[in-house]
Amino acid sequence: MIANDPYAELERRFGRMSAVNRAGAILNWDRSTMMPQGASEDRADQLATLSVVAHEMMVAPDMPELLSRAEEGKGALDRWRAANLREMRHNWVHENALPADLVEARTRASSACEMAWREARKNDDFKALLPTLTEVVNVTLRVGEAKAAALGVPLYDALLDEFEPGGRCARIDALFAELKSFLPGMLGQVMERQAGKGPILPLDGPFPVEAQTRLGLEMLHTIGFDFTHGRLDVSAHPFTGGTADDTRITTRYDEDDFARALMGVLHECGHALYEAGLPRDWRRQPVGNARGMVLHESQSLLMEMQACRDRAFIDFAAPRMRAAFGRSGPAWEAGNVHRLYTAVKPGFIRVDADEVTYPLHIMLRYRLERAVLGGDLKLADLPGAWNDGMKELLGIVPPTDTVGCLQDIHWPDGSWGYFPTYTLGALAAAQIFAAAKEASPGLLASIGKGDFAPLLIWLRTNIHGKGSVAGTDEILTEATGAALGTAAFKAHLESRYLSA
Secondary structure: OOOOOHHHHHHHHHHHHHHHHHHHHHHHHHHHHOOOHHHHHHHHHHHHHHHHHHHHHHOOOOHHHHHHHHHHOHHHOOHHHHHHHHHHHHHHHHHHOOOHHHHHHHHHHHHHHHHHHHHHHHHOOHHHHHHHHHHHHHHHHHHHHHHHHHHOOOHHHHHHHHHOOOOOHHHHHHHHHHHHHHHHHHHHHHHHHHHOOOOOOOOOOOOOHHHHHHHHHHHHHHHOOOOOOEEEEEOOOOOEEEEOOEEEEEEOOOOOOHHHHHHHHHHHHHHHHHHHOOOHHHOOOHHHOOOOHHHHHHHHHHHHHHHOOOHHHHHHHHHHHHHHHOOOOHHHOHHHHHHHHOOOOOOOOHHHOOOOOHHHHHHHHHHHHHHHHOOOOOHHHHHHHHHHHHHHHHOOOOOOOOOOOOOOOOOOOOOOOOOHHHHHHHHHHHHHHHHHHHHOOOHHHHHHOOOOHHHHHHHHHHOHHHOOOOOHHHHHHHHHOOOOOOHHHHHHHHHHHHOO
16 A cells, blocks of 8 residues: 655655664674674674665565655655655665665675685785685676666766765766876875975884774864764774764774874774764655765865874874873974874875875776776786786885785675775865865864864764755865865865975
């Protein structure tokens, strides 16, 4: 029986689907943090079952009629409900494109491959990953083909659309071409300029994990992370999971370099703050979800790169770093710490990369995943192609696959089409932070005192609280005065690295 109020019935159903998906999010977090290894097969079954349950709810036989009837009356809906209905249709198109057995196969394949990746990465054994990664790619191709047909777009665009609604290769290619036109030359200029300032004093380790954890927790409190609605844990690859009311962030520790964990914590905190700031009245509905991964990555990179590598924040943080590790001396003064945190040099690991080289890491992954999905690169040849690309773009060759093509979790866990959103997020972060500083001239002075409230208030109003009420470009235009572009990012790099 079709409900008398089709829109209200849709809200009820999507609220129930949201609950199923939120439960899956916590199970996913547990799988990567606390779950005993021997439970992996059972957890894969649980997650696959939940994904099928949510899928079957979405593709119920009467869902097309409910959506059509609600759309007939959308003129009577306010802005948020109209946007919610639009997002419902978008979600339904994606889900309806897939049969239930493919949904289950996708979840099982990614679960198995993620567990295999952990061992392969630890043992520097890409060949051991090939069987499960091949299955992930095969399933991804089936998913991409089905969604491409439903959306009327090429396969890669269909996969990208899962992470960034409306995202298309043509736009990415144009933006990446603009970046490539100035980044290699800028990289040489920055490295030459930094070398002329003399060597950076190293910070003397080791740095016990316990002390790193305390420092990370202190910085999270400072920025505004709510521990009554979230927690910090350890995982093989840093990530943010959970739900808007229960944000779970992770990092990984290196006793020789505490910056890796700390900057990972600050990065994931940006994601968590975005989730926590989503519109409370709508967070059980599609319109209350994050707009897409471009804005999501903008929030993590804004916090880690724009705000927390600024000299104002380092002036605040350096004394707390000294206290955390019981250190003193010239190396631990704010000026040297700032130079350390803004040092530019090609490296192997994406998550440790500086702002200038980071987009080059993403360009490589974008190129490779399109080649694999397009049939132009065999998975067995991925390590060699990766190393060739690193040499071309960054001038270095990874000594092992662990610091090469095995370093990221995204391909094993099925996130094909995700990588471009990192660099698009960096572009958005530069625009957003510039707009926030213009709107609040005392913003950096507040951050220098450890007061992130002015920044967080501005973000909650202009970015977080918008949810998915509008598209990425519309939200950016309202907040910054321009759609996504490279100008603010270029200006930021020139200001930070070539003018000081």
